[in-house]
Amino acid sequence: MKQLNRYFIMLLLSMVSLGMIMACSDDDNGTIVTPEPDPEPDVPNLVELAQSDENFSTLVQLVVDLDLVDVLSNEELTVFAPTNAAFEAISDIIPTLSNEDLAEIVTYHVTGGTVLSSDLQAQQDVEMLQGEKTLIQSSAAGVSINGGRAEVTQADLVASNGVIHAIDQVILPKEFRVAIEGPSLVEVADDAGAFTTLLSLTETVGLTTTLQFLGPFTAFAPTDDAFNTLFESVDPSSLTNDQIAFILGYHVLGGVEITSDMLVAQQAPTTVNGEEIYITVGDEGVRVNGSANVVTPDVDATNGVIHVVDQVLLPNAFTPVTGIVAKKYDLSILLSVVAERAAILEALSDPNGEFTVFAPNNDAFEDALAANPGLSDEQVTEILTYHALVAKVLSGDLDEAQAVETLSGEEIFVTVNNGTVNINNSVNVVEADFVGNNGAVHVIDGVLLPNAFTPVTGIVAKNYNLSTLLSLVAEREDILNLLAGEGEFTVFAPTNEAFAAALEAFPDLTEAQITEILTYHVIGAQVLSSDLTDGQTAATLQGEEVTVSINGGVQINNANVIGADLIGTNGVVHIIDAVILPPSYTE
Numbered sequence: 001m002k003q004l005n006r007y008f009i010m011l012l013l014s015m016v017s018l019g020m021i022m023a024c025s026d027d028d029n030g031t032i033v034t035p036e037p038d039p040e041p042d043v044p045n046l047v048e049l050a051q052s053d054e055n056f057s058t059l060v061q062l063v064v065d066l067d068l069v070d071v072l073s074n075e076e077l078t079v080f081a082p083t084n085a086a087f088e089a090i091s092d093i094i095p096t097l098s099n100e101d102l103a104e105i106v107t108y109h110v111t112g113g114t115v116l117s118s119d120l121q122a123q124q125d126v127e128m129l130q131g132e133k134t135l136i137q138s139s140a141a142g143v144s145i146n147g148g149r150a151e152v153t154q155a156d157l158v159a160s161n162g163v164i165h166a167i168d169q170v171i172l173p174k175e176f177r178v179a180i181e182g183p184s185l186v187e188v189a190d191d192a193g194a195f196t197t198l199l200s201l202t203e204t205v206g207l208t209t210t211l212q213f214l215g216p217f218t219a220f221a222p223t224d225d226a227f228n229t230l231f232e233s234v235d236p237s238s239l240t241n242d243q244i245a246f247i248l249g250y251h252v253l254g255g256v257e258i259t260s261d262m263l264v265a266q267q268a269p270t271t272v273n274g275e276e277i278y279i280t281v282g283d284e285g286v287r288v289n290g291s292a293n294v295v296t297p298d299v300d301a302t303n304g305v306i307h308v309v310d311q312v313l314l315p316n317a318f319t320p321v322t323g324i325v326a327k328k329y330d331l332s333i334l335l336s337v338v339a340e341r342a343a344i345l346e347a348l349s350d351p352n353g354e355f356t357v358f359a360p361n362n363d364a365f366e367d368a369l370a371a372n373p374g375l376s377d378e379q380v381t382e383i384l385t386y387h388a389l390v391a392k393v394l395s396g397d398l399d400e401a402q403a404v405e406t407l408s409g410e411e412i413f414v415t416v417n418n419g420t421v422n423i424n425n426s427v428n429v430v431e432a433d434f435v436g437n438n439g440a441v442h443v444i445d446g447v448l449l450p451n452a453f454t455p456v457t458g459i460v461a462k463n464y465n466l467s468t469l470l471s472l473v474a475e476r477e478d479i480l481n482l483l484a485g486e487g488e489f490t491v492f493a494p495t496n497e498a499f500a501a502a503l504e505a506f507p508d509l510t511e512a513q514i515t516e517i518l519t520y521h522v523i524g525a526q527v528l529s530s531d532l533t534d535g536q537t538a539a540t541l542q543g544e545e546v547t548v549s550i551n552g553g554v555q556i557n558n559a560n561v562i563g564a565d566l567i568g569t570n571g572v573v574h575i576i577d578a579v580i581l582p583p584s585y586t587e
Contacts, residue, residue: 043160045073050081050164053157058087059106066103077129077162078115080145082170083153090170093180101176104130108173114162117143117155125209132173135209146171147213174212182302184212185219189306192299197227198248205245211252215303218253218269220277220288222312223295230312243318249273250315257304260286260297266329275315278329289313289327290335316436320349321357324434324441331443333365341381347407348388348438355439356389358412358423360447361430368447379453382408386450392439395421395432401464410450413464424448424462425470456491456571457484466575468499469518476515483522489571490523490538492546492556494579502579513585516542520582526571529554529564544582556580 047069050056059081063069072079087094097105107129115126120138127133137144143152145167154166172180178187186208189195198221202208211217222230239247254272263286268276280287286294292311299306316324322338322345325331338345348355360368369375375383385408393404398421403411415422421429427446434441451459457473457480460466473480483489494502503509509517520542527538536548546556554561556576563575 043158045161046077046079046159046164047073049157049159050079055083055085055166056081056164058082058084062102062106066099066106068103068106072110073161075161076113078111078113079162079164080109080111080134080150080152080167080171081164082109082150082167086150086167086169104173105170105176108132108134108171109167116163117152117165123210125206130173133209134171135213146209147215149213184303185215185217185301185306186212188299188301189221194223194225194308195221197224198222201244202248205241205248207245207248211303213303216255216257217272217304218256218258219304219306220251220292220294220309220313221306222251222292222309226292226310226312234318246273246315247312247318250275250277250313251309259305260294260307268328273315277313278327280329290329290332291326316434319436320351321355321436321439321441322349324436325357325359328359328443330361331359333362334359337365337380338384341384344381344384351438353438354390354392355407356391356393357439357441358387358427358429358444358448359441360387360427360444364427364444364446368449372453382450382452383447386410386412386448392435394435394440395429395442403463403465408450412448413462415464425464425467426462451566451568454568455484456489456568456573459566459568459573460491460493463493463575465495466493468496469493472499472514472518476518479515479518483570485570487570488524488526490525490527491571491573492521492559492561492576492580493573494521494559494576495562498559498576498578502581516582517579517585520544520546521580526567528567528572529561529574540582542582544584546580 044052047060047063050060050063063072071077094102110129111126111134112129117138120136120143122139123135123137125133126136135146137147143155143165144150145152150167150169150171152165153168157164157166174187178184183191186199186202189199199208202211211219249272252272253269256269258269263279263281265281267279269279270276278289280290284293286297286307288294288309288311292309292313294307295310296308299308314323319327325335325338338348347353348357386406388407389404390407391404398414398416400417401413401415403413405411413424415425421432421442423429423444427444427448429442430445431443434443449458454462457470460470460473473483483491520540522541523538523546524541525538532548532550532554534548534550537545538548539545549555554564554574556574557580559576559578559580561574562577563573566573566575
């Protein structure tokens with residue numbers, strides 16, 4: 001009986017369903033109609049979205065009271081919305097504010113367009129409806145506003161006409177921020193009235209908010225007069241924004257507030273653009289880069305200190321090599337010596353030239369002048385030009401070994417070993433690659449002496465191609481002392497390759513034989529190439545004679561002279577391509 005009832009119910013349901021289908025067919029002329037889906041719920045606008053979250057009730061009430069509902073409901077905007085707790089933190093000052101003040105504060109939290117958190121860069125200026133800019137920084141740690149004065153606690157609450165980001169503090173426009181916190185570096189400079197060019201350039205390149213909200217900074221601020229002086233020789237329109245930003249960054253020390261009482265006699269702090277400035281303290285006061293005077297020190301701001309300077313500080317890239325030398329206090333002796341020689345100064349200041357200067361530091365110059373007390377002006381000039389190349393050579397351009405011609409016409413010998421750059425086997429580069437607008441400066445720890453200021457042993461010592469000869473002579477103190485002392489000598493100096501071939505051919509030479517061979521390469525008189533004649537013979541210190549041949553070149557016995565007339569204080573060196581053996585060794 002129960003089974004029969006179940007069949008009856010199923011039959012009844014089927015009939016009802018069939019009737020409904022037929023009814024629909026009759027109503028729609030045989031067409032089946034699909035019901036419309038339920039409409040999507042409306043996406044709330046910014047005001048409605050804020051109203052739906054009780055954490056924004058204070059902000060919503062202000063929007064209503066200030067008659068900003070239409071603006072926030074209809075325009076596409078991004079709102080950095082302070083929570084109720086954020087407004088509570090400034091509840092003591094809100095009653096003192098007029099509606100105009102409150103409107104300025106509220107609109108300082110709103111910017112045009114939709115800015116999602118994914119749209120943010122690491123740092124950007126954002127102009128708010130109120131007219132001022134905020135500084136927004138984004139990182140893995142989150143999003144902060146105005147140097148951490150507010151943090152985004154909930155991002156990307158999307159509305160039909162924009163987005164809301166919840167923040168944990170109310171951010172204040174300049175007028176209210178200064179009244180509560182005090183003036184930043186920017187406001188202090190603005191109030192002073194003597195930095196209109198500096199502030200204008202700062203705004204042009206987008207650094208204003210950085211100097212307002214971040215820090216601490218130590219800023220060396222050039223006056224308007226300082227910029228006017230610079231622009232007499234440099235057309236400001238020729239500078240790109242990147243170049244202006246780089247120059248301005250060269251006036252700022254980041255992360256530190258250095259007042260004048262913290263300075264020592266000399267210091268070289270690194271600026272925010274990564275390049276050093278050189279500060280000295282002396283009887284003349286505080287100077288920067290050797291020429292700019294601090295005219296007003298220690299102007300305090302909430303995020304640092306300003307020292308007013310009477311010149312614009314220029315990074316190396318905007319100065320010639322002479323300017324690089326001039327700014328570094330540890331090169332002051334070199335500067336003074338060069339400044340006394342107008343021709344050298346003018347040549348190295350040529351903006352159309354390309355130079356490399358190996359600049360001995362003060363300690364190096366003091367040692368050299370003490371060791372060579374009677375130098376004439378001509379000798380000093382010769383030494384100076386021996387430190388300059390007529391080409392720009394950076395440390396990255398160097399091979400393991402190279403001989404390069406200097407401005408004096410004489411070569412220097414440069415080697416690189418384990419990252420250390422050495423010149424003439426005696427002087428190291430201690431600071432490299434100060435690049436200016438006409439070349440580069442490398443600071444060295446010794447003064448380079450041309451051949452004319454060294455004995456023949458010094459000429460051999462500086463040339464890396466003669467290192468085998470040098471080591472063999474150095475092992476024999478009597479020969480070394482003789483050739484380094486007074487007298488007149490002519491040294492026929494075999495290259496390293498020549499010695500390698502000779503030692504391979506004669507592997508069993510005794511110490512006495514090597515000594516004899518070495519002294520066979522020396523004549524006890526100075527003989528220049530111009531003194532030589534074909535078939536000429538000359539006695540050596542070893543006692544036997546060498547023979548000169550002139551046939552498409554100069555030969556000494558069986559060796560070709562490949563470098564002639566390297567004249568030193570006590571003789572001359574001629575470089576040869578083979579080791580010459582005494583006749584008694586070959587007969």
